[in-house]
Structures are given as structure tokens and as C-alpha cells.
Amino acid sequence: MAGDKKIIIGNWKMNLNLHEASLYLHKLSNLIQIRRDVEVVLAPTVLTLQSLSLQVNLRQFKLAAQNFYWRDHGSYTGEVSASQLRGIVQYAFIGHSERRHIFNETEKDMRNKVAAAIRNGICPILFVGETAWEKSNNETRDVLHDQLNSGLANITSHEVKDIIIAYEPVWAIGTGHNASPTDVALAIKAIRAQIEHLFGERQAKAITVLYGGSVTPDSSNDYLAIDGVDGLVIGIDSLNAFTFSEIVKKAHKGSALAKIRG
Ligand code: 13P
Numbered sequence: 001m002a003g004d005k006k007i008i009i010g011n012w013k014m015n016l017n018l019h020e021a022s023l024y025l026h027k028l029s030n031l032i033q034i035r036r037d038v039e040v041v042l043a044p045t046v047l048t049l050q051s052l053s054l055q056v057n058l059r060q061f062k063l064a065a066q067n068f069y070w071r072d073h074g075s076y077t078g079e080v081s082a083s084q085l086r087g088i089v090q091y092a093f094i095g096h097s098e099r100r101h102i103f104n105e106t107e108k109d110m111r112n113k114v115a116a117a118i119r120n121g122i123c124p125i126l127f128v129g130e131t132a133w134e135k136s137n138n139e140t141r142d143v144l145h146d147q148l149n150s151g152l153a154n155i156t157s158h159e160v161k162d163i164i165i166a167y168e169p170v171w172a173i174g175t176g177h178n179a180s181p182t183d184v185a186l187a188i189k190a191i192r193a194q195i196e197h198l199f200g201e202r203q204a205k206a207i208t209v210l211y212g213g214s215v216t217p218d219s220s221n222d223y224l225a226i227d228g229v230d231g232l233v234i235g236i237d238s239l240n241a242f243t244f245s246e247i248v249k250k251a252h253k254g255s256a257l258a259k260i261r262g
Pocket of ligand 1 (some may be wrong): 011096168170175176213214215236
């Protein structure tokens, strides 16, 4: 596991304009104290990233890009590259299910993006997860296997420790359908087993694995308590600064409790 630190990410998706994002950041910074055991990452739209990067206290919050193009520069109208995001974000999403399913991003796009993020000193967060149809056909393990094999195809075992995997079952995203902790535990185990197969036991233990999909302040600590889950990605409930801060505070309390028990 990635150690004691939990990562809580707010994925704002295509919400909050420049003014709203700035107000949100101000509000959230008053609600959240800097803790060494919880890292808070905000993923606003690309439009607001730069201005937030100037306002943000990096000891309190890190920033993530929701998407980027894998080439560093060139004639790619409408795109932003990892080399342009360098110095603005610390993390970048790759293959979120909305990119895979709405924008038809391919496995080749994913692996090129993973390599581009690493090349530019940005930590890639590779999203994996099965659809409802795949789940009902008992294909979760195969889907995770294929997505990891393909997304990490250009990566060396030395680089894999700098990558984060986010498990988000597609059917649990934005639906309020909660994945059971047992299902999540099985999927996380399958992810680490595949990393072990590809890169070895040490890498499988060290890699950071997150969970996302309809997580709320009521359910967050149940997911964080699952063995092998190092953090959460929050969609809808990250859009309200107070609700999101509740999840962050619970993650801190949860890890404090775990330490006392341990
Ligand atoms: P919800 O929390 O809205 O289900 O979104 C999850 C997600 O897609 C985070 O990346």
C-alpha cells in the first residue's frame, strides 16, 4: 500500500466557472486544515486551472487536470498538452469513464497519455472500471486486466510506483448506486494482482489505488476502510465545499482511528 496517507480528490467535471471556482477554493481553504495524513486534490475544468494554481496553497491542496492530449505541442486544435500543464498541476486524469464512453478515447490514447504525463513530471491517475453489462456478465476481472495491461503497456517497473490507479465502476458513477465494499475489495485485489503480475510484488504493494463512484460523507469511510484502498475520487459531492470538507475530515479521523487500533 501507498502508506498511511489518504488521497481525496474532488472531480468537478464540467462544473463551476472561474468566479465560482475561486469562491469555492476560498471557502474550502477555511474548512480544511493541512494534515499530513490526508492529501486533498482538486480537479477543476481546464479553464480554471491556471487561476486556481496561482491562488492555491500547495501545502493545503494539489491540482489535477481532468484531461489532456498526449503530444507535447503541435497542430491539435482545441487540445492542451501535459507539457503545457507542467507546473500548473501535480496530477492528471487518464481514461475517466466519461472520456472512454462519451468521447470514445481508445486504449492507445490512454497509454500515450500515461507516458506523456510521466515525461512531463505529472503523476498520472489511470481510471479503470467495468460497465453494468460487463458486471452482470461477471467480466469485471477481465476488464480490469485488459485496461491495466493496455494503459500501462509503455511503463517500466521503475515508473509504475509513480502512477495512481482509480477504480470506478461505470455503473456507480453519478447514479447513487453504491458498490458494495465486498465488490470493491475484490476489484482492488484484482488490480493489485495484475500489477504484481506485470511489475512484481513490491510494486503491487506500493502502488496507490483509489475508489470512486457515488461516494458520500456517509459512505466514504466504509470505502477507505477497505484493505488496499488508498483514497477516494468524489464527483457530485465534491461540488459543495462543505460536503467535500466532511469527507476530507472523516478521512483524517478514520486514519487517526486506524492508527490507534493498529
Ligand atoms: P460521482 O461521485 O458523482 O458518482 O462521480 C464519481 C466520479 O466520476 C469521480 O471521478
